[in-house]
Amino acid sequence: MxxxxxxxxxxxxxxxxxxxxxxxxxxxxxxxxxxxxxxxxxxxxxxxxxxxxxxxxxxxxxxxxxxxxxxxxxxxxxxxxxxxxxxxxxxxxxxxxxxxxxxxxxxxxxxxxxxxxxxxxxxxxxxxxxxxxxxxxxxxxxxxxxxxxxxxxxxxxxxxxxxxxxxxxxxxxxxxxxxxxxxxxxxxxxxxxxxxxxxxxxxxxxxSGPTVAYAKIKSTLSAAAESTLEEALAAEDAAQTELGRTADHSEAVEAFVAKRKPTFTGR
Structure with missing residues (x-):
């Protein structure tokens, strides 16, 4: 086989x-x-x-x-x-x-x-x-x-x-x-x-969505399952700081302002 x-x-x-x-x-x-x-x-x-x-x-x-x-x-x-x-x-x-x-x-x-x-x-x-x-x-x-x-x-x-x-x-x-x-x-x-x-x-x-954000959703959920509130907050803070610099976040903001649907590239 x-x-x-x-x-x-x-x-x-x-x-x-x-x-x-x-x-x-x-x-x-x-x-x-x-x-x-x-x-x-x-x-x-x-x-x-x-x-x-x-x-x-x-x-x-x-x-x-x-x-x-x-x-x-x-x-x-x-x-x-x-x-x-x-x-x-x-x-x-x-x-x-x-x-x-x-x-x-x-x-x-x-x-x-x-x-x-x-x-x-x-x-x-x-x-x-x-x-x-x-x-x-x-x-x-x-x-x-x-x-x-x-x-x-x-x-x-x-x-x-x-x-x-x-x-x-x-x-x-x-x-x-x-x-x-x-x-x-x-x-x-x-x-x-x-x-x-x-x-x-x-x-x-x-x-077709923000792939990098999905990765962070997965990692923060996994971390929070075994952490204190403060540790979870810190993980969320770090993730949001990183995601705020991504092309997908910039595209989403620009699309919101322009009142159009965003096109995510997973970056």
Whole structure:
């Protein structure tokens, strides 16, 4: 199997800077093999570093978003005496979460179906989540005697609160799309057939926006989650000082005065 088999990349036809990453193992519910994890990390890193990419969409091919770890590969390697699966958290999942959370541009998870374990956690790490009606989320780690990984202990409680996160992890309870919307796990639910177009619509809006400002929004929110008020104020101050010197801010001010729509360049 080649890397092109497990992950497909697509840029937007309009050329405004949307890069779509499609997990492409539909027969295995897009479960994560070593090859797919490594390819996804490389693609996320490349998209984050490419100035032409201004928004990233992550989705799955077929009926599932991502079923999490490919257990057939995991068990097979362990039974053969290969202990590399025991290092996959540090070598693959942690870097993947850092790449999504730390990307200096918006990341949208278009959850097209079931998302479980590490697959659900990848969606939690995104900045925005749009779910198809058929989507659902499952934290099943406890069912196999494990705790959370792929950043879920950090991301999930920030989305739904500690109590709800503990419930979903300890009881391994599946959350359908409507409940996910109600508890704040996703921001929007659309018909299955509308998911791809809606995700591209939102991504296009973000890609045409002030990309540098989005990066600062992400970094200040992350910092504030673990800081005092004074530290958060200081981070906001530093960010605003930097953003005030950007071309996008100047363009926005000039457009406001001229009563026209601004044209952002991400600089």
């Amino acid at each position: 080649t890397t092109e088999d497990v992950l497909r990349l697509a840029d937007d036809e309009a050329g405004i800077g949307v890069r779509t990453l499609i997990l492409n193992r539909p027969k295995a519910y897009n479960s994560l093999t070593v090859e797919l994890k490594e390819r996804l990390l490389a693609a996320l890193t490349e998209a984050a570093d490419d100035p032409a990419v201004r928004a990233i969409v992550l989705t799955g091919e077929g009926k599932a978003f991502c079923a999490g770890q490919d257990l057939k590969e995991h068990v097979g390697l362990l039974q053969s005496g290969d202990e590399s699966p025991l290092r996959t958290v540090s070598e693959h999942y942690n870097p993947l979460v850092r790449a999504i959370v730390g990307a200096p541009k918006p990341v949208i998870a278009a959850v097209n179906g079931p998302a479980a374990g590490a697959g659900a956690a990848l969606a939690y790490a995104a900045d925005l989540r749009i779910a198809a009606r058929s989507a659902n989320f499952l934290m099943a780690f406890a069912n196999v005697g494990l705790g959370p990984d792929t950043g879920a202990s950090w991301t999930l409680q920030r989305l739904v609160g500690y109590g709800r996160a503990a419930e979903l992890m300890m009881l391994a309870r599946r959350v359908d799309a409507d409940e996910a919307l109600r508890i704040g796990l996703v921001g929007e639910v659309v018909a299955d057939e509308d998911l791809a177009s809606r995700a591209q619509e939102v991504a296009a809006k973000l890609a």
